[in-house]
Amino acid sequence: MGGAVELVVNGEKHQVKADPQTTLLEVLRDEIGLTGTKYGCGESQCGACTVLLGNEHVHACVTLVEEAVGKPVTTIEGLEQDGNLHPLQQAFLDEDAMQCAYCVPGMIMSAYALLRRIPHPTDEDILQHMHGNICRCGGYPRMVNAIKRAAGGKP
Amino acid sequence: MTTRQVTLSRRSLLKALGGGVIVFATTPDVIAKAWAQRGQNIPQVISAWVHVGADGQVTVFTGKAEVGQNARTSLTQGVAEELRVPVKDVRVTMADTDLVPYDMGTFGSRTTPTMLPQVRRAAASAREALIDLAADLWQIDRAKLVAVDGRIVGPKQTARYGELVKDKFLDKAIDESIALTAHKDWKVLGKPLHKVDGREFVTGRHKYASDIALPGMVHAKILRPPSYHAKLVTLDTKEVEALGGVRVVHDGDFVAVAAPTVREAEAALIKIRAEWTESSQPSNKELFALLKTSEPQTTLPAGQHRGRYTCEYIAHVPLEPRAAVANWSDGKLTVYTGSQRPFGVKSELVEALGLPESKVRVIVPDTGSGYGGKHTGEAAVEAARVSFKLGVPVKLVWSRTEEFTWAYFRPAGVVEVQSSVDDQGKLQSWIFDNYNSGGAGIGMPYDVNDPHTEFHEVESPLRQGSYRALAATFNNFARETHLDEVACALGMDTLQFRLHNLTNSRIQGVLTTAAQKFGWAPMEGGRGHGQGIACGIEKNSVVATAVEVFVNNGELTIIRVVTAFECGSIVNPEQLQNQVVGSLIMGLGGALWEEVLFADGKIKNAHLSRYRVPRFTDIPKIDCVLIDNANPSAGAGETPIIAIAPALGNAIFHATGKRLRDLPFKLS
Ligand code: FES
Ligand code: FES
Numbered sequence: 001m002g003g004a005v006e007l008v009v010n011g012e013k014h015q016v017k018a019d020p021q022t023t024l025l026e027v028l029r030d031e032i033g034l035t036g037t038k039y040g041c042g043e044s045q046c047g048a049c050t051v052l053l054g055n056e057h058v059h060a061c062v063t064l065v066e067e068a069v070g071k072p073v074t075t076i077e078g079l080e081q082d083g084n085l086h087p088l089q090q091a092f093l094d095e096d097a098m099q100c101a102y103c104v105p106g107m108i109m110s111a112y113a114l115l116r117r118i119p120h121p122t123d124e125d126i127l128q129h130m131h132g133n134i135c136r137c138g139g140y141p142r143m144v145n146a147i148k149r150a151a152g153g154k155p
Numbered sequence: 156m157t158t159r160q161v162t163l164s165r166r167s168l169l170k171a172l173g174g175g176v177i178v179f180a181t182t183p184d185v186i187a188k189a190w191a192q193r194g195q196n197i198p199q200v201i202s203a204w205v206h207v208g209a210d211g212q213v214t215v216f217t218g219k220a221e222v223g224q225n226a227r228t229s230l231t232q233g234v235a236e237e238l239r240v241p242v243k244d245v246r247v248t249m250a251d252t253d254l255v256p257y258d259m260g261t262f263g264s265r266t267t268p269t270m271l272p273q274v275r276r277a278a279a280s281a282r283e284a285l286i287d288l289a290a291d292l293w294q295i296d297r298a299k300l301v302a303v304d305g306r307i308v309g310p311k312q313t314a315r316y317g318e319l320v321k322d323k324f325l326d327k328a329i330d331e332s333i334a335l336t337a338h339k340d341w342k343v344l345g346k347p348l349h350k351v352d353g354r355e356f357v358t359g360r361h362k363y364a365s366d367i368a369l370p371g372m373v374h375a376k377i378l379r380p381p382s383y384h385a386k387l388v389t390l391d392t393k394e395v396e397a398l399g400g401v402r403v404v405h406d407g408d409f410v411a412v413a414a415p416t417v418r419e420a421e422a423a424l425i426k427i428r429a430e431w432t433e434s435s436q437p438s439n440k441e442l443f444a445l446l447k448t449s450e451p452q453t454t455l456p457a458g459q460h461r462g463r464y465t466c467e468y469i470a471h472v473p474l475e476p477r478a479a480v481a482n483w484s485d486g487k488l489t490v491y492t493g494s495q496r497p498f499g500v501k502s503e504l505v506e507a508l509g510l511p512e513s514k515v516r517v518i519v520p521d522t523g524s525g526y527g528g529k530h531t532g533e534a535a536v537e538a539a540r541v542s543f544k545l546g547v548p549v550k551l552v553w554s555r556t557e558e559f560t561w562a563y564f565r566p567a568g569v570v571e572v573q574s575s576v577d578d579q580g581k582l583q584s585w586i587f588d589n590y591n592s593g594g595a596g597i598g599m600p601y602d603v604n605d606p607h608t609e610f611h612e613v614e615s616p617l618r619q620g621s622y623r624a625l626a627a628t629f630n631n632f633a634r635e636t637h638l639d640e641v642a643c644a645l646g647m648d649t650l651q652f653r654l655h656n657l658t659n660s661r662i663q664g665v666l667t668t669a670a671q672k673f674g675w676a677p678m679e680g681g682r683g684h685g686q687g688i689a690c691g692i693e694k695n696s697v698v699a700t701a702v703e704v705f706v707n708n709g710e711l712t713i714i715r716v717v718t719a720f721e722c723g724s725i726v727n728p729e730q731l732q733n734q735v736v737g738s739l740i741m742g743l744g745g746a747l748w749e750e751v752l753f754a755d756g757k758i759k760n761a762h763l764s765r766y767r768v769p770r771f772t773d774i775p776k777i778d779c780v781l782i783d784n785a786n787p788s789a790g791a792g793e794t795p796i797i798a799i800a801p802a803l804g805n806a807i808f809h810a811t812g813k814r815l816r817d818l819p820f821k822l823s
Binding site for chain 2: 104143
């Protein structure tokens with residue numbers, strides 16, 4: 001195993017012992033204990049593990065820890081501020097955009113990256129951007145509504 | 156609250172809860188008898204209980220599991236309604252085998268029609284007990300008292316539930332004849348309510364089984380055979396055992412490694428040398444010939460309508476794969492796992508490890524879905540075997556590939572239909588033979604004399620099991636496709652043909668509702684543009700779906716979908732809509748893409764990159780009409796899946812003239 005590396009996750013510094021070749025997903029979940037980021041496929045297909053690296057959304061299951069060094073990582077746990085939900089989190093609640101909700105953290109993180117880039121996305125922007133996130137419960141229409149609601153448009 | 160066995164007397168249970176009022180709901184007689192026959196008794200007849208504590212907190216205990224159907228939310232509504240308390244005062248404790256009464260499992264859409272009324276009756280009985288307490292306290296006629304907003308209110312007095320039950324130890328049996336709040340008077344039921352603990356999920360705080368970590372925990376990986384039924388011949392783990400921190404558990408064909416981290420466990424697994432003997436096994440190519448082992452016993456003369464329909468195996472793909480954290484400590488095994496059958500998993504553990512029932516506890520945190528795919532406890536048993544050997548907590552999360560390979564599938568099947576109609580377009584005969592896929596939804600809902608339907612059980616080459624709506628999806632597909640073929644042969648509009656042969660008013664209801672909303676009118680198909688409709692009944696709920704498509708060079712565009720659904724009185728319109736639309740979308744996958752490819756005991760597409768499920772960009776415009784009435788509520792998590800595939804296939808035929816009889820559809 002390699003030496004320690006420093007990660008900045010949700011504004012906090014973490015010294016992680018992991019080999020730099022370890023996936024960011026494993027380190028976030030098992031070493032730092034941030035389990036809001038989920039495993040769903042391990043091959044960049046489902047989006048359950050979506051986090052932000054800087055402003056880019058990435059699949060943590062195929063991102064190595066070394067790629068995250070020096071870039072701020074944002075996970076679902078970093079969205080709530082002083083007990084206030086992020087508008088996307090609130091919108092997912094308000095739109096009942098969840099069933100088992102296992103996909104929801106990844107969905108919200110993908111949408112978060114979208115809204116940072118395009119504050120008022122069209123339906124097509126949303127569909128294209130969210131294509132990499134699977135909701136096996138089939139909650140897609142409500143998720144589109146939630147994203148629109150969070151963007152300030154009518155759902 | 157401390158951990159207690161449900162086998163404790165009711166009295167001591169109440170003590171453990173710190174007093175208050177408790178009402179036990181009992182399992183309906185039929186189920187209790189079935190269990191008694193299996194030699195299980197007393198605790199099994201209690202199906203749930205409702206407790207009102209001195210702090211005013213209302214707690215429901217049930218063996219049902221939350222797998223995304225939002226039963227936690229609907230049960231909360233039922234209790235809040237009957238006990239006249241705010242929703243926030245109700246907690247639902249689910250699926251912890253040490254805390255909740257026995258339950259067969261969360262499947263077959265049973266929670267809403269069976270558990271919800273029981274829990275409501277228990278809550279209503281508790282309300283009446285509280286009124287009695289107040290009447291006693293105030294020495295006043297109970298008829299003068301009402302329960303409202305967590306209080307009993309009299310002409311001059313008022314008391315919170317918590318005050319009334321303080322220092323009381325009241326154990327009440329459910330009043331089975333108690334009147335439930337009438338549909339027209341519902342204030343909480345029948346109304347939208349967000350997922351009760353939704354905030355936990357949108358913040359990522361909720362701990363699924365795969366998120367649980369215990370001090371000193373190690374991560375396990377299992378050595379899988381290279382193909383089904385392979386036998387282990389030689390095993391060499393020397394290289395692994397030389398690695399620091401890695402331990403091997405070997406017991407017969409079961410070989411596992413455990414290490415402080417997942418990557419170490421994975422690295423160790425690769426270093427194991429094992430030889431297996433493998434056997435040759437069938438593939439998709441031979442599948443349907445293998446399944447159709449006999450000829451239908453009844454046959455119609457030639458010249459009647461005939462059709463043969465097939466469906467491939469499909470996978471559930473719950474987004475949370477099987478996962479478990481097992482902890483063998485102080486002579487007791489505790490296992491956290493995602494499952495639809497907590498007590499079923501408990502039995503598997505008892506058997507696998509030879510432990511007494513009292514030494515095994517299964518806790519099912521709200522789970523990352525199941526769709527009928529999580530009835531079994533493979534990961535729980537595997538993690539437990541490792542923990543049992545090593546004496547430390549062990550976590551095992553199946554990879555997606557393991558989930559695709561070592562779980563079970565929705566059965567593949569063949570259906571053969573023979574039918575005839577008279578010159579009035581009335582069905583005269585109906586012979587329907589299903590091979591392997593199952594008997595659910597096989598009954599003929601249309602009017603026809605003496606229909607013959609038969610399910611032929613045959614040996615399945617792959618491991619198969621339950622699935623959302625079971626075989627109803629495929630049976631309904633075959634039936635609704637066949638009827639479309641007959642209508643086309645008669646030159647009748649397919650909707651008219653259905654209504655002409657139906658007296659079931661509920662199916663008529665959804666069919667006409669969907670058709671109206673869709674703006675169904677007989678239309679000339681062809682040139683790539685078409686419409687299709689299908690309906691069905693299953694588990695006491697009914698659905699009809701209409702679809703408009705455009706097909707260009709084998710490329711399908713679903714222009715829009717309208718679905719109408721009715722399951723009695725609506726418990727929560729938003730969550731119901733979620734279930735109906737979600738089922739429909741899942742059904743699109745089974746109609747268009749999903750199939751398990753296999754050969755020689757191996758799954759050839761055990762990856763999400765090779766097994767396509769519906770995604771954002773696949774979803775058409777969907778209009779969902781929910782029909783409400785005052786009838787008892789049936790479950791809704793399954794039936795809405797059964798009409799989309801035939802509606803879509805019928806629309807594609809209408810558009811292109813190409814009849815699709817095999818699931819998933821191959822358009823080109
Ligand atoms: S787990 Fe990373 S994309 Fe699926
Ligand atoms: S809500 Fe279950 S996977 Fe999306």
